[in-house]
Amino acid sequence: MFCIVLKFVLCLYRENILTMTTIIKTNDLTFHFHGKQNAVNELNLSVPEGSIYGFLGPNGAGKSTTIRMLAGLLRPASGSIEMFDKSFKKAKSAILRRSAYMIEEPTLYKHLTGRQNIELICKSGGYDAKRIDEVLDWVHLSDDKNRKAGNYSMGMKQRLGIAGALLPDPDLFVLDEPTNGLDPQGMYEIRELIVDLNKKYGKTIFISSHLLGEIEKMCTHVGIIHHGKGIFEGSIQELADVNKSVKLFRIETLQMEKANEVLSAFENLKKVDENTLEVQPKDKEQQYQIIASLVNAGVEFTQAYEVKNSLEELFIQVTEN
Amino acid sequence: MKSIKLFSSLVAAEYLKTRKTWAFWLSIFGGLIIPLIVFLVVRSHPEIVQNRMNSMPWYMFLKFNWQSVATFLLPLYVVLVTSLIVQIEHRSNAFKKFLTLPHPRGSFYLAKLVVILYYVIITHVIFVFSIVVFGLLIGNIHPETMFLEKAIPWEMMLRQITKSFLASLGIVAIQYLLSIRFKNFIKPIGLGFATTLAGSVMVFGWEYVDYWPWALPAKVSPGIMQGASSQIFTMHEWISLGYFGLFGLLGILYFSYRNIK
The missing domain is CATH 3.30.70.100 (Alpha-Beta Plaits)
Incomplete structure (x- = not known):
């Protein structure tokens, strides 16, 4: 009997029902570029802790705009963002300290080596310099760290970007189209890294993509956005249920x-x-x-x-x- | 204390970004090139630094050098180096990454400003040292110019580069703001080029030229023969500092509140 109860609780735990804390929560988030219609329109997201959340939508749906608001690069026209149960507006730097971002193409100084690129972020962020080689190892760039980043392949650049995001050892990763422009091998490598981060280290990962196949392969939760509006949000299971119905x-x-x-x-x-x-x-x-x-x-x-x-x-x- | 340490590591990171870039080489060779040219001229015509009544080779040499740079090349160098340093960020899609690091945005603005000022100073220092080296060379080639006999006017040169540096600050702040604003670096450079050119014409007699930031280096430098108007802070330096303060503040505000697409 006890065993069954324990199993049940464990099952709930796995499904994130008992421990459901929301890491990102947006309330009627809205943004419009100057003089244009709303790029993001009253969007309500809630990203549970420990999930890999796939943020899905066709090109131009407002994914990047949303992510830029989550990063504090764009100011919402209305609505609000809460991350780690804090208001983004009020506790911006405390939130940024616990999150890492990679937005579109990775930031890369082509005239510097891969290692120097990471060193820069390390210095700017005031992080522990010991982690530089650690994260480079993590993304399998140790052998190429002294090559100029400008000569890296697309996949290596993307991995370098992820290494930069790994530096502060954050609780939340926000990755904007990390597999964009990669060949299947490169996509696979990035996916492995992301799943590893989630499974081994329990990081919450918010990842945007316009490729459903990508999301299907690794995500636990999905949010679909179209024309700036949220049209579906739920676990991957719920999405499959909708599918059946x-x-x-x-x-x-x-x-x-x-x-x-x-x-x-x-x-x-x-x-x-x-x-x-x-x-x-x-x-x-x-x-x-x-x-x-x-x-x-x-x-x-x-x-x-x-x-x-x-x-x-x-x-x-x-x-x- | 912690924030000072953090700021200095921010500056170190900003410096690392610029190493071996165009801005870096421009700063080094920018300071060398004019003294080299003046050296070549004086080597073949040593009589131009000789004064029959009063032998002051160093002053004459200094004067030629400053005259060559002050009206046009120095402001243009400041315009170029500022735009090039900011361009590194635009080209590397870097703002979006660095502004998601947990620091106030203004600290990034200031750290980069420090690096730009560092390069402007470096060029000034290289300029002065190459004047000395080339002066001594001429003294060796043409002993009659008396370069070796006369004392090197270190103090005057130091005062002169301080004044020149202060007079450049206005341009730095304005061009920095423009370079942040425009992703396409042709815009700030083109504008700076045009305004510098306008300034170099204005010095010939427009009554408000004292308030034209790009003409200020030209206004402080000719004082060289008058003992470099022994005061460091004259009206022009104050005007330049005023522009620096105004546009520096505007820049920080703009940088802190703008949306990054």
Whole structure:
């Protein structure tokens, strides 16, 4: 009995339900560039502690703008940010001390060596110089640390950027498109680093991307943003559940109008093309009803099939509307 | 105490960024080049530093050197070195990284300002030392110029570079602000070039030239023959310091409150 309770508690613990502290919380965060419409519109994020939070959206959705506000580079037009349970406005430097950022392309002085680049951040931040070689080792750049950073490959540059973020040993990493422009090998390396940081050291990681596949592979939580608006937030499991619930059912028919009439009783009826209709049945029972009513009405249909909605499709679907 | 230590490590980091960049080499060769040219001229025409009535080779040599740099080259050097140092940050996408470090933004502004001033000072010092070296060289080649016999006017030269440095401060603060503001470094350099050129024309008789920051180095330097107007702080130095204070403050405020895209 005790064992079962313990297991249950452990399970809750893993799911972050008992220990759910929010590291980043935004309230109606809004930003607009001068004279333009809102780049970020009343966004509410909450990033739980110990999560890898994937911040997902197509290009130009407002991801970078949001991250720049989280870094204090842009001032929100309205709304507020809380990090580590403190108001960002009031406790900015205390918050920055516990977080590290890598925003878009890494900051890189091309005329200096990789090590000197890290040394700079170390000096500027007032961090322990002993960590320089440690973090370079961490991102597998020890062998290349004395080469000029300008000659690094894209992946090495990105890893150097991550090394810079690792220096202060922060509790939170905010990474903006860290795998952008990398080849699959480079992406894999970065992903390994990120997952390691999370699993081994319990760091919270907030990572933005426009690639759903990337997010799917490593994240525990997902937030989707589109046109500056938040449209979904939840654990990766919840996203998968949403995915299941919007199962699509398509009917290919020769008598479009008649079929349309018969099926008008069902929810979310949609014409896909000239002879295909789409409905969203709640369950198998309803799926049967659809077919039955078509047969009863004598509608000539050639195919009735389920569309398996992958996350990719869901993402496109969600961002289309 | 801790904050002083932190600030000095910030300055060290800022200095490290500029090492072996254009700004670095410009500062070294900028101080060498004019004394070298004047040296070559005087070597072939030693009579120009000889005064029949009163032999003052060092003063004449100093005068030629200062005249060559003060109206145009020195302000232009300040414009260039300021823009080049700030350009390193723009080119490396660096503001967004360094401004997420847990320090007040103003401290980064000041640390970089210290480095810019350091380079301006270095150029002045190299300038003076190369004048001395080349002067002694001429003395060896042409003993009749009396460079070796006459005492080197260290004190006057020190006073002169102090005045020149102070007169450059206004330009530094204005160009620094412009370079931060414009990512494209052609803009601050072009503007500084135009205003310097305008200043070099103005010295010939515009009545308000005393208030034109880019003309101030030209206004303090010609005093060389009059014993370098023995005072260090004259009207022009104060005006330059005024500009420095005003634009330095504006710069810190702008830097601290601007949005970084």
